[in-house]
Amino acid sequence: MPSDAWLATDLELSRASYYAATAGHAPSFAPLPGPTSCDVAVVGGGLTGLSAAIELRQRGFDVVLLEAREIGSGASGRNGGQAIHGLACDQAVIESQLGLADARRVWDLSIEALDLLRQRIAVHRIECDWQEGYLGVACSPSKGRSLTAWADRIEAVYGYPLARIGPGEMRQWVDSARFHSGIHDPRSGHLHPLKYTQGLARVAAAQGVRIHAGTPVRALAQGAAPVLRTDAGEVRARQVLLAGNLYLRGIAPKLEPRIMPVGTYIGCSEALDPVLAASLVPSRSAVCDTNFVLDYFRPTPDHRMLYGGRVSYSTATPRDLAESMRARMVRTFPQLAACRIEYAWGGFVDITMNRAPDFGRLPAVGGHAANVYYLQGFSGHGLAFSGLAGRVVAEAMAGDAGRFDIFARLRHRTFPGGARLRTPALVLAMAWYRLRDMLA
Template sequence: MHFLSVDRELTRHSYYADTAVRAARHPALQGDADCDVAIVGGGLAGLSAAIELADRGFSVRVLEAREVGFGASGRNGGQAIHGLACDQDEIERQLGLDEARRVFAMSIEALEVIRQRCARFQIDCDWRDGYLGVATSAGKARDLLAGADHLETAYSYPLRRIAQSDLPQWIDSPRYRAAVHDPRSGHLHPLKYTLGLARAAAGLGVTIHEGTAVTALTPGDRPVLHTANGRVTARQVLLAGNVYLQGIAAALEPRIMPVGTYIVASAPVDPALAQTLIPCGAAVCDNNFVLDYFRFSADHRMVYGGRVSYSTATPMNLAESMRQRMVGTFPALAGTPVTHAWGGFVDISMNRAPDFGRLPNCPQVYYLQGFSGHGLALTGLAGRVVAEAMAGDATRFDTFARLRHRPFPGGRLLRMPALVLGMAWYRLKDALA
């Protein structure tokens, strides 16, 4: 697909890549190999599953087409947030309230997984507690507070409600009308975390192959993954490559779309200014459909995301347009230059719910996709539940697998233009609100 060449270019100016040390490189596969579980994709989902499987005594190989953390796992906004990308009412509608509660509880477990792994494997990834959801209009404020009410009454998950008059104690910006705060969510340096998971997996005996693109999958009782220089035969396979599977599981492709998302990092600012602008130190995200998200890094840079592309075309003048969005939110940063501008592609599903399951023609092949831009925490939980399923207890995995997913309309040729038109409508709704 043509977006892959665009994606490679977008990696070049990543703040994360410039501030994370790759202490280890993993050799490409040469020849044939055999293992209990072969995993396609060296990102957060694949590495999390590898750790869980190794803990259960499985022999595991991870095949990564480029390098560990190349995709969204190493380039995202760094925000680990409760819940899913879709609203809880989508899960309630499909599974009922009791099962929706179990899914939400697993999203909270996902936050604890990050903390546990950082402690167990001594991963220094600049974790900081706190998430602030904000609203840009009176209507959006009503939606935000109604969502908080629903989480508290239906899910026993309280969020602190913050009125407009109290906002300067939490965030000093003229844009917002209300906020909710969650102390259990938080933010981190995603590439440092991903590389830490790779180091942990290798330490548990997992074999990782970088520069090893899977070119074909042969289903069967023992599926085979083919690469340019060898093959891996396994009892079970996990596809965790999301938009990068490049045709090896064609049945999955119509249910996800690659959506470009873009981030800038400013030059470091005075720590006192950073403390003034976001006194709570939290990650921040608004509740628009086409949203902005941002946080201060450990070295006091504003890391600001917000532009999206549903056509895979990189926005014009990316760094400057993102800087203007940043300054619109924080006028005090008007004189602060942007030093990094990068992006990447996330895999969205039609309903924004995660899409987990097994291939229809080969139940030995599992897949995890459709994190829809909300996967920093959920990928860890996904790795855990798919490992449970491979080890014989599919209860939690099958809860997710029961979620129904429709293909994007328009077929291979028209589905992307249709999505562009749909997103234009949602942008208009956000603007009118």
């Protein structure tokens, strides 16, 4: 399959979501009317670009944000809604590259990301159904032992407390026979991601960020004053931020093979009987298992079960998506066997080879300082962390790159096969990981 075939179905997958049906009135932003200039031009109207724009504006920058489609139409408006501590990769990956002291700083930044998210919701009164609580659950005794060992280390080395849930009490937390044991984190939680993303866009616009939707950036010309080319004219800036996730489409070709689109899918049940709904996850926490190919789910405020899982490394949308998500949900909760899936959708996660985020600057062309920054590779764990990424890139653009450069030091490899053949190569690798989950 050509590497970008997934793009054809991408918007369709997003529009089918529970979020699109329930977000209410979306803020609208006109396309860029003609050429302009600014201090910082941001490409991408998802959580990363919006967070950076807000932080830059708070530091006094004149900011233009360009979004090809609608605000939140990428991963940000359709994800699982789970805001969780840490990164997608294990801390061991960070420790091995940066050493323990900087790995501790990275962990602390992931916790600051959660605090920032909650703070923004409270300060700006963003109505996005925030619910605190996260459960990490293990599907077998051996995975339970690994989860406990991981939690012990996170507590001992990173000073972050996590409650342990033993086999005897697991059913009180999740009413399913599938899970052996788990951990609970009250500081993580979940929300309606499209309402949150649109809320951030309203905040950014109110603070003076000039947001233009329906404005694809066709080309980037690097230089002392980088230029973004759009259909309506150029945007000339002192600095540029690329926050386009998997959708940049050739404007920075060196970044593309460092991330790979992996499809992940979600089904949302019809509204359940409130008593049944409340019994499934009584704490109302978000839940995620520890398998490599994982299941993640959470209750919604209107008594539905929102159930994510299955991945498509081939990027082809699974056939009969709603039924396959229903089967997955019923495998965990047989008591939902008679329930209908009302919404089924999916999206593409930007995974890096080592699952660590990929932040940096494009090498400068000419003698001037590097002035094009990028933030990508959240690897399916960017709901909260993209907010923090926006903050550290704003710090760097304002002259204090201390925190940004911790991430810029992380080494990333490109996917074998480059931009075109990376997908088939990964399909083979993932078949092995799936088998490993089944055998564990």
